[in-house]
Ligand SMILES: O=C(O)CCC(=O)C(=O)O
């Protein structure tokens with residue numbers, strides 16, 4: 001399926017709900033869940049260290065170090081699986097990426113709080129390509145307090161095999177989150193391909 005624009009002011013968001021077939025998505029889920037060295041990292045929140053409510057991993061080109069929510073992340077090398085997925089994402093988006101952040105939401109109790117991926121090393125208008133595997137979860141978008149347009153929040157259901165692309169002023173004008181859910185959901189694995197450094 002093609003990438004289709006999600007109509008939002010002051011944002012450049014595209015979604016392909018079926019970037020991967022169900023069988024491809026399932027096979028990537030199995031492979032990545034079992035071969036990635038998942039870490040459970042602390043995060044600095046208002047000056048205090050708390051554990052992140054999910055598992056993470058960071059892979060990329062040597063030297064693509066990245067500060068993320070108070071952590072300095074040194075990338076692990078690309079694995080053949082991540083290289084293959086990166087190539088497929090680059091072909092669909094026409095963009096190039098030197099790193100990928102992986103998040104494993106073990107259950108509905110794992111989540112990602114409101115944030116924008118606006119770290120300086122991503123540059124002023126970063127393109128971030130997000131592939132989802134496993135259980136579908138809600139992905140919420142809301143205007144950034146003060147900087148965002150007057151628009152209600154929006155919820156996208158990111159199902160297995162979907163590709164979401166955020167570019168342009170999306171990070172400058174909007175925030176996004178993956179809230180907890182009380183529904184019984186299985187694990188969800190998300191990969192966000194990024195280009196860091198030299199902006
Ligand atoms: O899991 C998702 O869909 C979002 C991940 C995300 O926002 C991030 O890694 O910055």
Ligand SMILES: [Fe+2]
Nearest residue numbers: 115116117176
């Ligand atoms: Fe994000």
